[in-house]
Amino acid sequence: MSPPLLQVRDLRVHFPVRTGGVLFADYTPLKAVDGVSFDLAAGETLGIVGESGCGKSTLGRAVLQLLPPTSGAVAWLGTDVDLADKAALKARRRDMQVVFQDPLASLDPRMTAGAIIAEPLRNYHPELSSPDIKARVARMMEQVGLLPAMLNRYPHEFSGGQCQRIGIARAMILKPKLVVCDEPVSALDVSIRAQVINLLMDLQRELQLSMLFISHDLAVVRHISHRVMVLYLGKMMELADRDSLYRAPRHPYTRALMTAVPIPDPDQERAKPRAVTFGDLPSPLSPPSGCVFRTRCPKATAICAAAAPPLEAVAAGQLVACHHWRT
Amino acid sequence: MAAMGLLAPNGRATGEVRFAGANLLTARESELNAIRGNTLAMVFQDPMTSLTPHMKVGRQLTEVLQRHRGLGKAAARDQAIAMLRRVQIPEPERRFVMYPHELSGGLRQRVMIAMALLCGPRLIIADEPTTALDVTVQAQILDLIRLARDETGTSIILITHDLGVVAGLADRVAVMYAGRIVETGEVRRIFKTPQHPYTQGLLACTPRLDDAATAALRTIPGQPPNLQRLPPGCAYHPRCPYVMDRCRTNRPALLPAAVGGMKACFLDDLHLKAAS
Amino acid sequence: MMAVNLSSPHGAALEAAGEVAGRSLWQDAWRRLRANRAAVVSLIILAIIAVASIVGPYLLPWTYDEIDWDHIEALPPDFALGHYFGTDSLGRDLLARTLFGGRISLTVGILATFVALFIGVAVGAIAGFVGGKVDQVLMRFVDLMYSVPLTFFVIILMVLFGRNFILMFLAIGAVEWLTMARIVRGQTLALRGKEFIEAARASGGSTTAIILRHIVPNVLGVVMVYVTLTIPQVILLESFLSFLGLGVQEPMTSWGMLINDGAAELEINPRTLIIPAVFMTVTLFCFNFLGDGLRDALDPKDR
Numbered sequence: 001m002s003p004p005l006l007q008v009r010d011l012r013v014h015f016p017v018r019t020g021g022v023l024f025a026d027y028t029p030l031k032a033v034d035g036v037s038f039d040l041a042a043g044e045t046l047g048i049v050g051e052s053g054c055g056k057s058t059l060g061r062a063v064l065q066l067l068p069p070t071s072g073a074v075a076w077l078g079t080d081v082d083l084a085d086k087a088a089l090k091a092r093r094r095d096m097q098v099v100f101q102d103p104l105a106s107l108d109p110r111m112t113a114g115a116i117i118a119e120p121l122r123n124y125h126p127e128l129s130s131p132d133i134k135a136r137v138a139r140m141m142e143q144v145g146l147l148p149a150m151l152n153r154y155p156h157e158f159s160g161g162q163c164q165r166i167g168i169a170r171a172m173i174l175k176p177k178l179v180v181c182d183e184p185v186s187a188l189d190v191s192i193r194a195q196v197i198n199l200l201m202d203l204q205r206e207l208q209l210s211m212l213f214i215s216h217d218l219a220v221v222r223h224i225s226h227r228v229m230v231l232y233l234g235k236m237m238e239l240a241d242r243d244s245l246y247r248a249p250r251h252p253y254t255r256a257l258m259t260a261v262p263i264p265d266p267d268q269e270r271a272k273p274r275a276v277t278f279g280d281l282p283s284p285l286s287p288p289s290g291c292v293f294r295t296r297c298p299k300a301t302a303i304c305a306a307a308a309p310p311l312e313a314v315a316a317g318q319l320v321a322c323h324h325w326r327t
Numbered sequence: 328m329a330a331m332g333l334l335a336p337n338g339r340a341t342g343e344v345r346f347a348g349a350n351l352l353t354a355r356e357s358e359l360n361a362i363r364g365n366t367l368a369m370v371f372q373d374p375m376t377s378l379t380p381h382m383k384v385g386r387q388l389t390e391v392l393q394r395h396r397g398l399g400k401a402a403a404r405d406q407a408i409a410m411l412r413r414v415q416i417p418e419p420e421r422r423f424v425m426y427p428h429e430l431s432g433g434l435r436q437r438v439m440i441a442m443a444l445l446c447g448p449r450l451i452i453a454d455e456p457t458t459a460l461d462v463t464v465q466a467q468i469l470d471l472i473r474l475a476r477d478e479t480g481t482s483i484i485l486i487t488h489d490l491g492v493v494a495g496l497a498d499r500v501a502v503m504y505a506g507r508i509v510e511t512g513e514v515r516r517i518f519k520t521p522q523h524p525y526t527q528g529l530l531a532c533t534p535r536l537d538d539a540a541t542a543a544l545r546t547i548p549g550q551p552p553n554l555q556r557l558p559p560g561c562a563y564h565p566r567c568p569y570v571m572d573r574c575r576t577n578r579p580a581l582l583p584a585a586v587g588g589m590k591a592c593f594l595d596d597l598h599l600k601a602a603s
Numbered sequence: 604m605m606a607v608n609l610s611s612p613h614g615a616a617l618e619a620a621g622e623v624a625g626r627s628l629w630q631d632a633w634r635r636l637r638a639n640r641a642a643v644v645s646l647i648i649l650a651i652i653a654v655a656s657i658v659g660p661y662l663l664p665w666t667y668d669e670i671d672w673d674h675i676e677a678l679p680p681d682f683a684l685g686h687y688f689g690t691d692s693l694g695r696d697l698l699a700r701t702l703f704g705g706r707i708s709l710t711v712g713i714l715a716t717f718v719a720l721f722i723g724v725a726v727g728a729i730a731g732f733v734g735g736k737v738d739q740v741l742m743r744f745v746d747l748m749y750s751v752p753l754t755f756f757v758i759i760l761m762v763l764f765g766r767n768f769i770l771m772f773l774a775i776g777a778v779e780w781l782t783m784a785r786i787v788r789g790q791t792l793a794l795r796g797k798e799f800i801e802a803a804r805a806s807g808g809s810t811t812a813i814i815l816r817h818i819v820p821n822v823l824g825v826v827m828v829y830v831t832l833t834i835p836q837v838i839l840l841e842s843f844l845s846f847l848g849l850g851v852q853e854p855m856t857s858w859g860m861l862i863n864d865g866a867a868e869l870e871i872n873p874r875t876l877i878i879p880a881v882f883m884t885v886t887l888f889c890f891n892f893l894g895d896g897l898r899d900a901l902d903p904k905d906r
Contacts, residue, residue: 051461106798120806194532260466262491
């Protein structure tokens with residue numbers, strides 16, 4: 001069997017954060033991503049779910065090599081990515097692209113839509129003539145639902161949804177193998193969100209893309225992903241097939257997330273049990289000992305403080321990190 | 328915003344907003360100040376920017392009490408701490424002397440709610456109160472708002488784009504599009520038998536956690552309108568699947584719908600039901 | 604740009620009708636600059652002053668250093684003699700001197716500013732974008748240069764290279780770029796965290812490409828304003844250096860020197876102050892308007 005497109009093994013990204021010291025700074029590592037492992041097959045979408053500060057965006061950037069990992073390995077088609085080799089890194093980036101959350105901020109305000117979409121082409125195909133580039137940009141714009149005649153407009157002249165389409169066109173123009181979508185619809189109007197989700201799903205099918213879909217919105221992730229990973233304070237809580245995860249979430253955190261999402265139906269929303277978590281996210285600088293979720297977990301016992309639960313396979317394709325998943 | 332008299336200087340509100348009998352739009356600044364924060368309170372989306380950053384939380388709370396209720400310092404402090412306890416802030420005495428940036432987003436929003444509740448308001452306007460929060464914290468804050476409403480009997484105007492939040496909290500719903508109300512009604516009626524095509528579209532295009540994922544989401548085509556150049560007739564007509572000729576030229580009035588509530592659409596109810 | 608409604612399909616359809624050619628930031632900026640009346644008028648006035656300074660001295664009956672021995676007493680304007688603005692206290696033609704002074708002042712002002720612009724933008728953008736050790740080294744060097752007094756610096760250069768007109772604007776440029784570098788670095792730091800820079804990196808852009816394509820165009824707006832403030836500053840600095848005997852020397856002159864001389868005779872002969880002062884003030888005003896216009900023209904959001 002061919003190796004999976006992307007293999008991530010025990011990836012850790014720690015940032016030194018200055019926490020004190022007058023003359024000589026004291027640094028505490030902020031463990032943004034702490035020991036995450038997963039495989040991603042060609043054509044597969046992995047949803048990454050979690051609340052703010054759980055490290056999901058950092059994970060995406062580490063996979064893209066936009067951030068150097070502290071330790072761990074990211075293997076691409078079976079071979080490790082060597083950060084030091086600039087030429088190899090550039091060649092690798094050709095196959096992995098990114099769509100950002102803020103549609104306007106991710107576009108250079110002084111470039112026209114056409115120039116923005118053409119930029120990857122100009123980086124990787126300097127031999128292309130400008131009519132060629134223009135033709136490909138125009139075709140890409142049509143593919144993402146933009147009129148090619150809007151080529152000369154600047155980002156601020158577009159609506160949020162259209163800006164996001166420009167960002168998507170830029171990510172897709174090189175026909176990459178992997179696209180990391182970092183909250184691509186969170187900043188959009190409800191009525192535009194569905195359009196962009198459908199566009200991403202269509203493109204994925206047409207181009208046979210793999211996707212890492214990072215979002216805090218469980219409903220959106222359910223719609224678009226084949227498998228879903230739940231992150232909390234940089235650690236994997238649960239990783240499972242979409243249907244298993246949503247039908248039978250095992251981790252108390254996953255369950256808490258699911259009950260917390262309001263359902264747009266008055267009868268169901270009012271009938272469902274009230275919030276089961278307590279308090280706020282602990283500071284990621286001093287995460288709780290043992291299981292990081294224990295301070296907010298309704299099932300926490302002494303063992304949770306003593307030891308971090310290992311990832312256990314509880315069913316085919318379902319991994320859970322909890323001492324109490326059976327109950 | 329218009330009701331609170333907090334519009335930007337270039338905004339002008341016309342019409343009438345009556346609050347407990349007084350027209351707020353024609354009220355003078357001093358009269359408004361007596362109402363605002365007292366019987367009419369507001370909770371904003373971003374609690375970080377709506378709390379003064381250089382003042383301790385406690386000062387901001389007691390100030391309201393001292394101004395509107397004429398309480399002494401000690402009494403105001405006691406009441407403020409009691410209120411912090413009521414909104415389930417752990418260790419309220421310690422939080423009392425903290426600055427807003429030292430609190431988490433959820434705690435800040437609790438402080439905002441405590442501030443809104445302090446003077447026993449008759450109406451709270453909550454503008455996207457949970458949009459900036461994580462879902463688990465959002466659930467807690469929604470519970471708190473529900474509890475505060477049930478305990479104090481205050482009215483709430485909840486402004487949000489999240490249909491789930493509306494479903495959980497609201498009794499009546501008004502759906503707005505391009506600055507106008509397009510449909511109003513009792514909450515169950517809106518969700519079960521939406522009458523305006525925009526409401527239907529919104530409900531259909533929201534991905535839901537409880538239904539099986541389908542191949543493609545239903546969408547509302549087109550882009551939200553530019554408020555400076557609204558289309559003629561019904562503002563929704565360029566995106567409406569049921570658009571008729573007269574929608575392009577005439578604007579439908581908000582009229583009672585057969586199933587209850589009001590709607591601003593030329594289509595009759597029967598047609599809409601069949602279409603949905 | 605047509606004022607079409609972006610969200611309406613009608614506006615889009617209108618544009619879709621014609622084939623659209625690609626446009627660059629500079630083409631757009633030029634088009635927007637032409638729409639700015641104050642900037643266009645300023646540009647025209649500056650062009651007139653510049654042309655007059657360059658060719659004017661050749662067309663006048665008197666040269667800048669020629670003394671009219673018959674009228675050493677600061678003659679008022681006399682068309683018959685060809686002294687259109689009169690003469691100064693040494694009997695030299697004031698118009699010829701003003702135009703010649705403009706040549707020197709404008710050359711020094713513009714060249715020194717461009718030297719400062721290039722060094723400052725390059726150093727600032729590299730320091731801000733690359734960061735780390737490079738940033739530390741470059742910015743400490745800037746700090747070091749700041750602490751060297753200007754006159755001291757100019758004297759050292761003069762000892763090393765001898766008296767030279769070129770040297771003067773090199774010296775001024777070498778001082779003025781420091782502030783430019785700091786401004787550009789600050790702007791770059793703010794830009795570096797933006798998502799579109801990350802997006803550029805993710806789409807395979809090298810550091811050089813990102814600096815040239817994304818950082819520099821985005822700092823140009825602020826830089827342009829600073830440039831228009833720098834040109835007047837340099838013109839004034841030049842007159843200060845000349846006054847100290849480190850710049851141009853008599854009988855050569857510059858606006859700064861003319862104003863300086865004129866100020867000494869303000870009470871007896873205000874004309875010798877007012878005429879060069881008017882030229883200089885008009886020039887400085889025009890540069891400011893032009894700078895504002897350029898800033899707006901380079902910002903696609905302002906139209």
